[in-house]
Amino acid sequence: MSEPVIIEDIRPLVALLAPWAGLLGIIWAGEKRPNLREMFTFIAASVQAAVVVSLVPVVLSGAIIEFHIWQIFSYVPMLLRVDGPGLLFACVASILWIATTLYAVGYMRGLHEHAQTRFYAFFALSLSATMGVAFSANLLTIYFFYEMLSVSTFPLVTHMQDKEARTGGRTYLGYLLFTSLCLLLPALSWCYVWLDGGHLTMDFIEDVGKVGHFSETTQIVLLFLFTFGFAKAGLMPAHSWLPGAMVAPTPVSALLHAVAVVKVGVFCVYRVYADVFGSDVLANMGGEEWTMVVASATILISSLIALSQDNLKRRLAFSTIGQLGYVVLGAAIATDRGQGGAVLHIAMHACGKITLFFCAGAIFVATGKKYVSELRGLGRKMPLTMGAFMIGALSVIGLPPLGGFISKWYLALGALDRDAVWVVVVLLISSLLNVFYLLPVAVTAFFRTSETEKDPSFKEAPWPCVVPLILTALGCFFLFFWSDILLQLIGLQP
């Protein structure tokens, strides 16, 4: 493959700053003009999505876009770079932001939630940080945006401002800041100070594999610190923040789980594995297989826990932890197809999981129900919602013709590329477990009967809640049929 052409373009910065402009509009419109305020959010989201999608043809043609913001240290710039995996992630995040905003309008207004301005404002900031992570070109830049995301999602998680919010917020921030300040920061400064005489950029293109200069033990310690330092990736045991953060309103959970936070975590882990360590160093490292073991354990254990959860959102939370394990697993497999499958899974899982969360929230808005056991017969009353839930569940499980199948397929192929058959077995077992904890929800809704069937007040959630979930459910189909564009983006297909 030829050397990629590097283009200087301001569009990544525009994508990053569009939410800030929206923020100003949101604050100005305030509580007094909610429609205007929502419009600002939509404008910002659309601008961001448009800019990001406009970058796709450029990257598909083999170029890489860069933009230099400021010089952090004399040898480390804050550099934005748009390459395939980053662009894929950015597309997913920005398009889903539009859907989430529409959903949030319906949800927040439907429940007459308080402090909506603050909600939309910090939402915008979180999306800006997500774009920053997607477009980061070196390790320090990604760290900056990672921290920005932690802080800007805190008011969202503690939105309800009560005792549960306090506990949830403490767990959330405790895990995230502890790991990033105590595990990640030392690892970062270790790399920066010892490599290349202290003048290293840790660029994701130029400095791949330089970590190999360290001794074996140091490499393994660094790998450990990076993997758990990015606690947003939800590897066990640094996963407890995710169920704890379920105290937030559902749009926030959707954001957390599908659009921004966890995806940022696994994306960072992918970057570290693929572009800081590199496949060669990973392959030569003794004992790096422990990451695959930990990821597999995470997948299986979380799936088992999900089986036992009755609260729908918690069940979905544990499901997310498992699905994130897939991405880490794919990154750790260290083959081209495995890592490609990992990035693909970010997109596929985002679409599927956000559908599921939208459905859970729609059910809560329409009926106030939170528990799986209460959902009997709801399918007759809310066919669109539960139908979308079914589609989302099938995508997460990984059945064709839905998107989730493609990513699991490539993950399996990647595992076979390095003769790790046990990984394929893990994939199969976990898919089976996914069936067991996701399908019964849809089945209960459609095929069981209960008294609720006769309750006339249960009907579909307001239209701003239902339209997005239909769109994302359809998106799961689209991702399957348009998968070759995605594969081209990440370089698995020319």
Next chain:
Amino acid sequence: MSDHIVWIVLFPLLGGVACSLFGNFSKKICYPLAVGSMIASVWSSVHTLFQVIESPLHQVSYIQGGWTLDLFPRGVGIEFRADLLGALITLVVTGVGLIVVLYSKVPVQRQTPGKEPLYYTLFLLQITGLAGITLTGDAFNLYVLIEVAALTGYGLIALGSNRAAAATFNYIILGTIGASLYLLGVGYLYLKTGTLNMVGILEVIEANNLHDSPAMQVAFVLVLLGVLIKMAFFPFHAWLPKAYCHAPTTTSCLLAPLVTKVMIYVMIRMILSVFGVEFSFESTWWAEVMPWLVVVAIICAAVMALAQREIKSMLTYLIVAEVGYMVGGVWIYNYYGLVGSIFHVISDACMTLCLFLGAGIILEKCRTTHFDGLRGLFAKMPLTMIGFFIGGFSIIGLPPTCGFFSKWYLITGGMVSERWEYMVTLMFSTMVMVILFFRLIERIHLAVDESGKNLGKGHGDLGLTDEQTRFDEAPLSMLIPLLIAASIVIIVGVYNQEVVNLIELFLEDHNLPTGVTYK
């Protein structure tokens, strides 16, 4: 005029005299006079900084009274010498002074009514003392200026409540012990070297190889001990929390960012420019022991900060912890540590200023800084809270504030010298600071009281009256300095490389180990 370096000190001095003279006739003239002299002083220090950067040896020198350096080892005149370090810190001192004097209009009127002439005189003389400390090149003159700064500080604090007066007494005793020990150390230095000029002392030490002389060791110990007491290094910190907590608002805004940092500058100056790197780090056993003392200091200060229930007293214990950072950065004896320490002096001055300005506004508006009285402040004073928490995030070390960069250098320094205890302590204290500030955010933002009981009626209701949540921002004369301080915190972070370049230029002559090899 070319002698800007002297005018840095002269403007506040003359301003102070003018304040006390003219203030007797008209109290209203004190504030503009003070602001005017501070603006002039800042202007002079900016000029001096540029002079220093452009001069070939990166230093500017001025001998008081026109005496010469020819006789004896560098003469007997008092020299004002600004190298890059001194010029930077002087700019910080005068800049902070300007911001605080702008801020001081409302608090001084409210807390010390009728005493403005006295207050502003002491204020300007304090700036004189502090700026003089950072500029002087004579060891004895340093003692005099330390005492000038200290005495005016005692006065500024004691102008507050009775509680403050009681705390001042303790401060006087401890501060005098510290300064006197420093004086004693200078006495020994003079005995052995025959000169009081800092550069001269270093030259004589190197020429006669006085490194092993017991008198030098005694001098070092005494000087260091005196400075440690004055900078509130644990366990000599006992004077700081009560004194700064009960002092009037403007006093604590002025003293908290500056006094301890200037003393750390004195320590760095003594180690690098007077005793020399080889003597301080290699001939004495201090370099082995100090990091462990620093570890104890930081941990104790951080834990004591956790126990506080009031913003101002929490912040004073944070000052003690930050002093530990800086002392540790110096004593781990490598390049990154010193860069980190000096950069942290600058950035800690800015972020402490930011925090104390914010705490002062909260005290002004809410009459208390106790945690129980802070609910709903985000709605009531959003701009103040933004400014305050920018300072808070800087203390935690979130990018791109300046606190992140100083933590970065300090952690790197700890790693390079393999001082794992210092590094782990930094992590631990960072976590404690996260807890401190996010606990504060919780108390302001959430409808939950300390024991975990829900207040209000749910859905974001904080259980407050409309009166308490009405938008009631601070007066502009207090708000704008806070916002300026907050933006300085971010600007120093964004442009940290410029500052670090200057620090690197300063440190070039000292041949500090960098220790960059592959492991």
Next chain:
Amino acid sequence: MTEDGSIFFQLLVERLNYFIYIVLLMIGLWAMIAKNNLIKKLIGMSIFQTAIILFYVSTAVKEDATIPIYLPEHDPHGTELNSESNQSGGMIHAPQVLEASLVSGYTNPLPHVLMLTAIVVGVATLGLALSVCLRIYRAYGTIEEDDLLLELEKEDGRKAGGFRKKRPRRMPSRGGKSKDKVRKGTDEKSKSGQVQTRRRKSGPSKPTSTKSNSNSDTQGGEKKPKSRRRKPSPRKPREDKS
């Protein structure tokens, strides 16, 4: 250091000035720490600073040397020396260097000069500290450290309790403290005689604390007028406890 005699010899004869100043230093330090009365602490502080002054001055001494004031024959400004050869014209402000043989006849003037400054600093510190003592006495009625700490504790307790509830509440009976109050009843009365402006606490026997309580709210703003109105009341001299 071979035999004991030689150590004492070194200490008490050769290095007598060091020995004396260290003894004085330690006396001062002990006084600052151990004495209960604030004025005695200040005396200790003064002794501490004086010890250092003594040290400096003692190091200036030379054998067979006189005080460092020019003898008429050495005076460069006087008529007895040809001053033209020493200067380039104009005012002399730089130090004039005498020959080494002449210099050794004068004690070293520099430490004396330095100590003049240090004495001034010491005097200023002492003055400031005494005024702070006076302020403490007016506010709390005591200059004994342990009583002062008790008063401060009471004030703290009142402040912390008084914040949470806006209504006046009864002081919880603190057994030890109330006994102290009874013992110092006469002193209390003599400190009182003030108009109480803001009474957070009921409890008539605590006027001083209330005054200082209200003071701490307003950070001393209202104190000045009250103290001027106050008549100095006779109080019986307390027995010296330290």
